[in-house]
Amino acid sequence: MKRKPILPLVLGLICTGTLAAWAASGPRQEILSHYANQAGVALSAERGRAFFLASQTGGNPDTPSCSSCHTANPKNAGRTRVGKVIEPMAVSRTPARFTDAAKVEKWFGRNCNTVLGRECSSQEKGDILAYFSSL
């Protein structure tokens, strides 16, 4: 009997396995861990919820809260100030959310400055993401 070449199969498995692991390793989990490490405390979805709903000062008075645009329920779609729909922030409703670290940082950078007039801390960012991921 002719011996079946085993090498291609092994290489194929390694290739598929690596790609699958890369896709499933949880980019969102990595982002959460990064903020938790930076903050030095365990993240809290409950603190995130309170921060999300709080009325802030220091930023644009037209948008005093995250919920000004995202609505008080992150499972709902929000609207930008000019009326464009924002897909829900809840991961259960928009599964692609928070899987791109650069995009997450970009939007925290912009929106914290717009709403609070300052950067958000790693704990604030992590808590918010924990809240959105828990819904």
Place this chain on the structure above:
Amino acid sequence: MIRFPKAATAAAGCLMLAIALPAAGQQTAAELATQECSACHVLYPPSFLPPQSWQRITSTLDQHFGEDASLPEDQAAKIRDYLVAHASSRFPTMSVDQAPLRISELSWFKGEHRRLFERARNDPAIGSISNCGGCHRMDGYYEK
């Protein structure tokens, strides 16, 4: 017949996939402008404003009509070049400082939308005169 060793074929396929994945992120300036601008509003037609306006707008994205819309400078520059290249040529001598920032303040726009500013503001389904898609088909013809 020349037979490629299957192992080599598998390895080459794996390598090509690894190269193709990041390459899929390469965007044209038009795609980048559409993606970034329309994250918050429709991509307003570049030809609605002169190049001086687009220079002003893309240089002050951290204070964009009350919002921080900052972008990394390389992306802002790529979008600026695209908008300037497709801008209106109607105001060749206008200085950047005098260039209008709002399409909705241009006289032709106000003339076309005279009674619609208030209606757009008061209709929750539209929200603002800046939400073109609230009334218009956004397919390049702007039919109502």
